[in-house]
Amino acid sequence: MMRFLFPRRTSSLVPNYIIVLLLVIFAIGPLVILVFNSLKTPADAGRNLIGFPREIILSNYPRAWVVGQFGKTLPNTLILVAGTVVATLILSGMAAYSIAKLNLPGSGILTMYMLISSSLPIQLFLVPLFFLWRKLGLVNNLLGLIIIYVATNAPFSIFLLRSYMIQIPSDFEDAARVDGAGEWDVFQRVVVPLAWPAFLTVGLVVGLSVWNEYLLATVFLTKQELFTVVTSYYNFSTAYGGRDWGLTSAGAVMMIFPLVVLFLLMQRRFIEGLTQGGLKG
């Protein structure tokens, strides 16, 4: 076995490819099976959840769209994603600009605060936050949840934007200042256009995390008409999972298909952003 894994003095990479391909099957085999199951009749799925469909039907998809209430939940999720991404890019962008470019007094303390708070568990502040939000009328309120997402995504966003902005030479900003531009104009007209790749990365990562988020969404949005795609899918899959597999599988495919496509199109940016986010906690 050892000789197979680590053969002496050969440059053959065939064993590497074999093992990596097995891992690829482990990683995406379940997704392929998911697509198969979404095309099965209930009877077919009830017999076997692993193999090919005996007969391919597409009707699970429109059925899942209706039963899963995607028409109602998708707008909620899209509002949360758009609101959080826009607010994060503006507010975290401003903070990153101040730290990177304006010699913010006390920026060291701020960085420490962000580092420590980004490793705090949600469970620590979840309970008091929920009761505070209820007092403020922000439970069952999309804006209320957006504010929370903006806060929890802030440390990562500020770190990533700041580290990009630091590398931008100050000449352009100084030229704008000579022309009489205020700091807001410098930020908006000079720094944002120059730092757009970092803004795009942050937007993608934050958007993905909001799209996928479960715990906060399930705690703060308890009314059915405010459910997100994810929280509603959870209820849908508990109601139909274990008896209508084609239906729940079709719902799942509809939810992850846009994610996987977007990821494959921009995988370098996603991976960069997510791994940096992971390293920053």
Next chain:
Amino acid sequence: MGTLIKKDLSSPTRPKITKQFFYRKVIPVLFVLPILLIHMTVVLGPSISSIYFSLTEWNGIGPAKFIGLANFQKITTDRQYIHAFQNNLIWLLFFLTIPIAMALIAASLIAPLKKGGLFFRAILFIPYILPSVITASIWKDLLHIDIGLGGVAARLGMPFLNIAYFGRTDTALLAAAFVDNWHWWGFLMVLFLTAMQSVPQELYDAAKIDGANRWNEFIHVTLPGIRPTLVFMLLMTGIWSFLAFDYVWITTQGGPAGASELLSILVFKNAFQRFNAGYAAAIGLTMSFFAGIIIGIFQILRKRGWEI
């Protein structure tokens, strides 16, 4: 550099010190203030107040009644708590070994590939971007008794593998950990791969000249080369293992019969189902305490001269 130019610009046109003070000190603060206020309202304030609530009996609606350390005394004798804590330790052990080993093996196999390296990196990363509810529902189907993978195993002559993994007290926790890991290990692999690709090639060439085989290379060149990333991820794994929630909640809700309960599940149930918000805050505080201990251990090791 930036400050020098700014000074030259502002001093002739704006001679007043107050105006200068405004431009140098106030404007930068104004840029940070909105996000800082939001963050303090959402994270800092509630985090601090949970210390107070942990000392109270509180149903979450009415007034909180101060009861001193009674919640923490209750923790020491609460069977559910002790069981959940043990489960968190099992979770920790699982995530310190299996994903790390899988990610190290995969990354070291992919690193030398000249063709397909980027492709494998992207494909193996896909499970990490999926929502936890989907991942959980996929694996609930795959691990279904009789018609899932267990049924396949039974047909291949291994009927002992055909069991309801999420429904048995002896397998529920590990099944949830397995699902979490399916989504997690590829992310870890990419981190290790990135670190491995920055290990200088000369070190491998030198090792080859010394007659090292691939195993020797892995132990003496690759592992030391990625040590900062590896140690950091061990640290983060340690912290996250005390905070894990999603996958267990979605697959088993802590069941059956509390078999897969974690501390985070107890917080959730106490706060939102049993209306013991004070007790929930106390449990949440202990979770942060355990995560803090992990950080402390690493700090001590670092002071003792470990290069972390």
